[in-house]
Amino acid sequence: MRKKLGIIGAGNVGATLALFAVNSGLCDVVMFDIVEGMPQGKALDILQNTVVLGIKANIIGTNNLEDLSGSDIIVITAGLARKPGMRRKDLLMANADIVGGIVKKLSSQCPDAIYIVVTNPMDVMAYLTLAISGVGRQRVLGMGGILDLSRFKTFISMELGVAPKDIETLVLGGHGLYMVPLVRFTTVKGIPLSKWLSKEKIEALVQRTREGGAEIVSLLKTGSAYYAPAQSTFEMVKAIILDEKRILPCSVYLDGEYGAKDVFNGVPVILGKQGLEKIIELELTDEEKQAFANSTEEVSNMIKILKEEGKI
Numbered sequence: 001m002r003k004k005l006g007i008i009g010a011g012n013v014g015a016t017l018a019l020f021a022v023n024s025g026l027c028d029v030v031m032f033d034i035v036e037g038m039p040q041g042k043a044l045d046i047l048q049n050t051v052v053l054g055i056k057a058n059i060i061g062t063n064n065l066e067d068l069s070g071s072d073i074i075v076i077t078a079g080l081a082r083k084p085g086m087r088r089k090d091l092l093m094a095n096a097d098i099v100g101g102i103v104k105k106l107s108s109q110c111p112d113a114i115y116i117v118v119t120n121p122m123d124v125m126a127y128l129t130l131a132i133s134g135v136g137r138q139r140v141l142g143m144g145g146i147l148d149l150s151r152f153k154t155f156i157s158m159e160l161g162v163a164p165k166d167i168e169t170l171v172l173g174g175h176g177l178y179m180v181p182l183v184r185f186t187t188v189k190g191i192p193l194s195k196w197l198s199k200e201k202i203e204a205l206v207q208r209t210r211e212g213g214a215e216i217v218s219l220l221k222t223g224s225a226y227y228a229p230a231q232s233t234f235e236m237v238k239a240i241i242l243d244e245k246r247i248l249p250c251s252v253y254l255d256g257e258y259g260a261k262d263v264f265n266g267v268p269v270i271l272g273k274q275g276l277e278k279i280i281e282l283e284l285t286d287e288e289k290q291a292f293a294n295s296t297e298e299v300s301n302m303i304k305i306l307k308e309e310g311k312i
């Protein structure tokens, strides 16, 4: 039987993910949004695209959360997107209410689901999802690191004129400004990046990656990036459905790993049918440790605010 993918939020990221998922033929999709008619309209449009492709697909759009019952994977994209000049922190309260309310309702309907959280601030929303759902930490993952990697690889490949698939790299830490790029693990066809580019050039590419989301926001004028975020999320969905055991940077609950406790942050993990199957711990330099600790502190501070406001 095909897996059931529930998508919360049929906006830019949610609907694009639905398109990628349905076109892959790997799963059935149910897409939920509070806006009446919109998820139904997008689902019909996506269904018609599969007819052109000759793919057998099942997708429905709904305003009824009960239609998500029995989902194997639930991706949460509902919430407000960042607007120009708006900081991630500004989204905290509004999105905590949206995500918290949905997870509360879904946890009894979808007892076996693995949650993938996209809504920003993602690491904090993932913490909230874990706390409210009551499922084990294996089953709550945040998407951010794969997108950061895709951005870093894009800029390296543009700079060097080489195929992105020949680039290997790793990032840790929070998505965006608090990203901790592991430049010493970045190679082009196995050759360290430092042999290809100067320290200054690498730092400039890292900085552009950190601000990669903001660069797109300022170009779009309204809304934020969604094609690469949706593709990055689909990469996680695929790894779970196909039990691929991919090593991917995801935000997960840390219980002492990397020196962090009771917080979500981005680390390399093995993703398979159980969700988070293993956290891969790397030995970090003092500088990397400090950067990771700064990133963790930022997430912990926001979790603290949520607790003070009684959201958790």
Ligand SMILES: NC(=O)c1ccc[n+]([C@@H]2O[C@H](COP(=O)([O-])OP(=O)(O)OC[C@H]3O[C@@H](n4cnc5c(N)ncnc54)[C@H](O)[C@@H]3O)[C@@H](O)[C@H]2O)c1
Pocket: 008, 009, 010, 011, 012, 013, 014, 032, 033, 034, 035, 077, 078, 079, 080, 081, 082, 095, 098, 102, 117, 118, 119, 120, 122, 143, 144, 147, 175, 223, 224, 225, 226, 229
């Ligand atoms: N983690 C990442 O790397 C990453 C990347 C891109 C976007 N995001 C975040 O993902 C979220 C979605 O981005 P987007 O571009 O799709 O935004 P969007 O505005 O296009 O879509 C959000 C959707 O959520 C819906 N929604 C709002 N409240 C809801 C509720 N209570 N129940 C169901 N649906 C509800 C809205 O109607 C809208 O359709 C934002 O928070 C954005 O910041 C995260």
